[in-house]
Amino acid sequence: MTTVQVELENRSYPIYIDRGAISQLPTVLKELGASGSVAICTDSNVGNLHGDAILSAVREAGVQPVMCMTPAGEQSKRFANVESFIGRFLKAGLDRSSIVVAFGGGVVGDMAAFSAAIYMRGIRFVQVPTTVVAQVDSSVGGKTGVNHALAKNIIGSFHQPSAVVVDLDFLSSLPPRELRAGLAEVIKHGIIADEALFAYMESNADKILAGDVEAMRYPVQRSCEIKAAVVAEDEREHGVRANLNYGHTFGHGVEAASKYTKFLHGEAIALGMRSAAALSRDLGLVDAAFEQRHNACLTQYELPESWPEMPIDAVIEAMRRDKKARAGKMKFVVADAMGHVVHRTDIEDSQVRSALEAIRGS
Ligand SMILES: NC(=O)c1ccc[n+]([C@@H]2O[C@H](COP(=O)([O-])OP(=O)(O)OC[C@H]3O[C@@H](n4cnc5c(N)ncnc54)[C@H](O)[C@@H]3O)[C@@H](O)[C@H]2O)c1
Numbered sequence: 094m095t096t097v098q099v100e101l102e103n104r105s106y107p108i109y110i111d112r113g114a115i116s117q118l119p120t121v122l123k124e125l126g127a128s129g130s131v132a133i134c135t136d137s138n139v140g141n142l143h144g145d146a147i148l149s150a151v152r153e154a155g156v157q158p159v160m161c162m163t164p165a166g167e168q169s170k171r172f173a174n175v176e177s178f179i180g181r182f183l184k185a186g187l188d189r190s191s192i193v194v195a196f197g198g199g200v201v202g203d204m205a206a207f208s209a210a211i212y213m214r215g216i217r218f219v220q221v222p223t224t225v226v227a228q229v230d231s232s233v234g235g236k237t238g239v240n241h242a243l244a245k246n247i248i249g250s251f252h253q254p255s256a257v258v259v260d261l262d263f264l265s266s267l268p269p270r271e272l273r274a275g276l277a278e279v280i281k282h283g284i285i286a287d288e289a290l291f292a293y294m295e296s297n298a299d300k301i302l303a304g305d306v307e308a309m310r311y312p313v314q315r316s317c318e319i320k321a322a323v324v325a326e327d328e329r330e331h332g333v334r335a336n337l338n339y340g341h342t343f344g345h346g347v348e349a350a351s352k353y354t355k356f357l358h359g360e361a362i363a364l365g366m367r368s369a370a371a372l373s374r375d376l377g378l379v380d381a382a383f384e385q386r387h388n389a390c391l392t393q394y395e396l397p398e399s400w401p402e403m404p405i406d407a408v409i410e411a412m413r414r415d416k417k418a419r420a421g422k423m424k425f426v427v428a429d430a431m432g433h434v435v436h437r438t439d440i441e442d443s444q445v446r447s448a449l450e451a452i453r454g455s
């Protein structure tokens with residue numbers, strides 16, 4: 094078992110990573126002093142596939158599990174379903190000392206964490222992530238929330254988990270497209286912070302894409318270490334945490350302009366990273382060989398190379414509306430070496446446009 098610690102003073106917590114790590118959950122719950130009922134928030138897919146594993150782990154802690162299930166999919170990440178979770182908490186008699194377990198991908202993780210953040214002004218929760226996105230990204234860092242009909246992730250709060258239990262074996266049942274989309278975030282971690290991680294992803298694509306869970310151990314662990322370090326330094330995203338948004342300014346524009354239906358998040362981010370690399374080269378921060386290497390790795394993981402029908406104006410408009418654009422100035426994270434990024438707010442409209450043209454690929 095590997096443990097990565099997220100250092101946040103009195104809100105510090107461990108991330109346990111291993112195959113079969115779910116066996117650690119009873120100990121985690123006991124150490125947190127769980128008693129009475131523990132709520133398990135999950136979605137229909139994860140509940141059907143792995144419900145028994147989580148139920149028995151919670152029972153082994155000597156507490157009563159209360160299942161709170163939501164339909165699978167991003168459309169479930171809305172306030173009405175948070176209210177449903179909270180209704181279940183109330184009926185089960187959860188109090189200020191109770192614990193919620195978020196069991197699933199980022200959708201369930203964000204919703205369950207947000208429910209825990211606002212129930213009785215905040216109760217503790219444990220993340221048990223089951224997708225690549227959740228294991229390498231959303232379960233760590235304490236960003237919680239839901240979507241509004243008018244904007245994604247616009248309702249939320251910071252609420253750090255008490256522990257994260259990453260069981261790599263859950264990845265075996267993940268649909269291949271979900272696996273690949275999640276790997277875009279791992280590749281991103283390599284680009285922003287660690288050339289060795291990027292090189293590992295280049296060298297191990299065959300194993301990883303074939304579903305070799307053991308091959309995921311290093312990238313999941315390194316991703317958690319990188320995210321933990323960034324969050325420890327800048328929990329509320331005043332500075333360095335924005336590094337994690339590499340590819341996201343463009344990617345969020347792509348997601349919104351495609352009405353969140355054409356691409357999975359990681360796929361849109363892969364396109365966004367290609368634009369970020371094109372912009373980095375346009376700015377003279379990296380050379381053509383960097384961009385070629387950067388993009389070849391994304392292609393190895395069968396992530397989208399282009400969006401030929403892309404409505405560039407709609408993408409730019411969505412980028413401007415994105416909550417990360419402050420006072421009309423768009424902020425870009427660009428690479429100046431493999432494993433290192435910088436922030437720029439001085440980008441001309443024409444440069445944004447040509448970075449997007451690089452992924453229209455017509
Ligand atoms: N809080 C953060 O910092 C943060 C960071 C990144 C992403 N997010 C959020 O995360 C969400 C995306 O997360 P996601 O990609 O995990 O999506 P998801 O939670 O919708 O999961 C993807 C699909 O895989 C299924 N699934 C989950 N685990 C499975 C397993 N082990 N086997 C088989 N199927 C499984 C789910 O039911 C779902 O259908 C978005 O809402 C995004 O905004 C949050």
Ligand SMILES: [Zn+2]
Nearest residue numbers: 278341358362
């Ligand atoms: Zn992302």
